[in-house]
Amino acid sequence: MNPKPLLTIQELQDRMPGALNKVSIDLEAKRTELREHRGNHFGASDIVDKSAIQTDEEEIIGNINRLIKVKNSIEVAMGAIALQEYGYCKSCGVKISLGRLNANPVALQCLDCQSYGEPSHLRRQTQSVCA
Numbered sequence: 472m473n474p475k476p477l478l479t480i481q482e483l484q485d486r487m488p489g490a491l492n493k494v495s496i497d498l499e500a501k502r503t504e505l506r507e508h509r510g511n512h513f514g515a516s517d518i519v520d521k522s523a524i525q526t527d528e529e530e531i532i533g534n535i536n537r538l539i540k541v542k543n544s545i546e547v548a549m550g551a552i553a554l555q556e557y558g559y560c561k562s563c564g565v566k567i568s569l570g571r572l573n574a575n576p577v578a579l580q581c582l583d584c585q586s587y588g589e590p591s592h593l594r595r596q597t598q599s600v601c602a
C-alpha cells in the first residue's frame with residue numbers, strides 16, 4: 472500500500488519545527504488575505520456582491536481556523552517531544568505505532584484510545600483523579 476519507507480521517530484521529531492514554521496507562515500498569509508479582502512470590499516453595497524464577499528470571507532476564516540488547529544496540534548506534539556513523551560499514547564502510555572505516527576505525526580493517542588473518543592478518555596481521567 473505505502474511504497475515509501477516509514478520515517479523514524481527521530482525523523483518525525485526533526486520535522487516538527489519546520490512544520491510549525493510552515494503552518495505559522497501559512498496562517499499569517501491567510502490573516503493578511505482576510506485583512507486585504509475586508510479592506511478591498513469595505514462598503515460594498517450590492518446585495519449579490521455582499522453575499523459573494525461573505526462566502527469568500529467565510530472560506531478564508533475556515534482556512535484560518537483549520538490552520539490554527541494544525542498549529543496547536545504541532546505545538547502540543549513539540550511539547551511532548553520536549554518532555555520525551557512523543558510517540559507514547561497520552562492516555563495509556565503504550566508506544567504509538569510508527570505507521571500511525573507517519574500517517575499523523577501529531578497523534579497523541581494510540582489507535583485503541585483514539586477510537587474510544589474524547590468523552591471516554593476524559594471520564595477515565597476523571598476516575599483516575601478521583602480514585
Ligand SMILES: [Zn+2]
Pocket residue numbers: 560561562563564565580581582583584585
Ligand atoms: Zn492508548
